[in-house]
Amino acid sequence: MDAYKKISTLFVALLAAASMSAQTEKTEITLGTWSPWDAATATVNGNTLTMSAAWAGTGNWLANGTECADWSDGDYLELDVSNCTGNFNAAIQYNDRKTFDDKGNPTVVKELTTTGTLSDGDKVCYIKLNENYSDKVVNIWLQSTTATASVTVDKAYLVSEEEYQAYLAExxxxxxxxxxxxxxxxxxxxxxxxxxxxxxxxxxxxxxxxxxxxxxxxxxxxxxxxxxxxxxxxxxxxxxxxxxxxxxxxxxxxxxxxxxxxxxxxxxxxxxxxxxxxxxxxxxxxxxxNPTTDGINSVQTTKKVNEGATFNLAGQRVGKTFRGMVIRNGKKYIQK
Missing domain, CATH: 2.60.120 (Jelly Rolls)
Structure with a gap:
């Protein structure tokens, strides 16, 4: 029995070590159709959004009937863009699991919104997901903060905290x-x-x-x-x-x-x-x-980034919707 426990403990430790060093891939997601808030000040041509006035905007409704988009497998939304001129605010809106319209469809709860920005010449935009409601995404929008602005949204991904920190470090x-x-x-x-x-x-x-x-x-x-x-x-x-x-x-x-x-x-x-x-x-x-940092600070930062992350037994990072045996902070749990 003692030998079995030792082997089991070693197995879990090896899996935990693998999970901490695993390099997760970005998860590409499909967005819906962009729609202008006001056709007089915003136009949509496929994924190219053009604004002719400050505070003009376009939205992308992601809830399908009673179902919200589930983005809980990521920590951030990454928007890869091109031909960005002018400046934009960007936002993700969520439902709180208890607010619905008269047809039972989830509605936006503005207090839960998370935001990001895009500026002239940018190639990427990151928006932090609301970790408590990332499985209840209803809508995203882009709003111009300059008199004229245009951008093409090429691709969208869910990325981990590790991937975002690696982007910032680079x-x-x-x-x-x-x-x-x-x-x-x-x-x-x-x-x-x-x-x-x-x-x-x-x-x-x-x-x-x-x-x-x-x-x-x-x-x-x-x-x-x-x-x-x-x-x-x-x-x-x-x-x-x-x-x-x-x-x-x-x-x-x-x-x-x-x-x-x-x-x-x-x-x-x-x-x-x-x-x-x-x-x-x-x-x-x-x-x-930025000032240069020594290797010790870099190691400490990496450790903090991985704390709290959840991985399956193959060392792959998983989100809240995963069901089964997982490893978090070096310990094994059953996620229901």
Whole structure:
């Protein structure tokens, strides 16, 4: 009996080790048909969505009669996109298992919504799934936050926390471009000329990151300035050399400005984005570079990512709908 217990314990340990190191594949899912909220401001051509006004949007209804879409096998929705111009908000909406219309069909409970963003030039959008209701997905939508915007949604996947963290880790290496273009601020502090960068561009920003703003100073005024704000136009006070009253930074005679931001300011732009305003300068690029980390931190991060994940006896990650013997945090359970 003791020998049997030892063999059984060893078997479970080996399976647990395999499950922790298993590389799960993305699960491709099929979305429904996109429909404009208002045909006057949004058009749909297959999977290409075009908006002609800010706050125009399109939805993709996923509930089929009384049945919701079950996305519980993933931690995030990944949308692979192309030809993205302008900025979008993206969202997943859910049912709470107890709210229905008069025909018994599940309806959206807005309080459960999870969101993401898309910006000009983006190739991918990740939206965190509501882990408590990921088996009750009703609808997803994309909404323009700029006067004009267009995007083609090529594919959709359910991905694990590990896969998302791997994406962020790869994305965070080296100097990352948050925005690139040519925006002349003019000489009137006209807010309509400010550059707005969506929160999603800073998803991989880490504590201690260095931000660099590239620009050309115009020659037809006495001085040049820039101001760095959050998405609500509040000055990011931790920016180096910022005027204590106005939050502006004198940049005349230079071509770039580099600063670090406090952890609080980084969290602010990760949730609400960044606005750069200016005077007598043309902004051309905004980047950030994360500090390097040692191997010990990397190992600790990997361990945290795998905690709580559920795997079958073949070492494959499974979701809430899987029934049978599973391994979680190195222990064997029966998931009913």
């Amino acid at each position: 994305k965070s290496k080296g100097e990352q471009v948050a925005w690139e273009g040519s925006s002349n601020f003019g000489t009137s502090w006209d807010g309509s000329l400010a550059v707005q960068i969506s929160a999603g561009k800073f998803a991989s920003t880490k504590s201690g990151a260095t931000f660099t703003f590239y620009y050309d100073c115009n020659s037809d005024a006495d001085y040049s300035q820039i101001g760095i704000c959050d998405g609500s136009w509040n000055t990011l006070s931790s920016a180096k050399d910022a005027d204590p009253q106005w939050g502006t930074i004198n940049v005349g005679g230079t071509t770039s400005y580099t600063t670090t931001l406090s952890d609080d300011d980084i969290k602010t732009i990760q949730s609400g984005g960044m606005v750069i305003k200016g005077y007598n300068a043309t902004l051309t690029k905004v980047t950030f570079t």
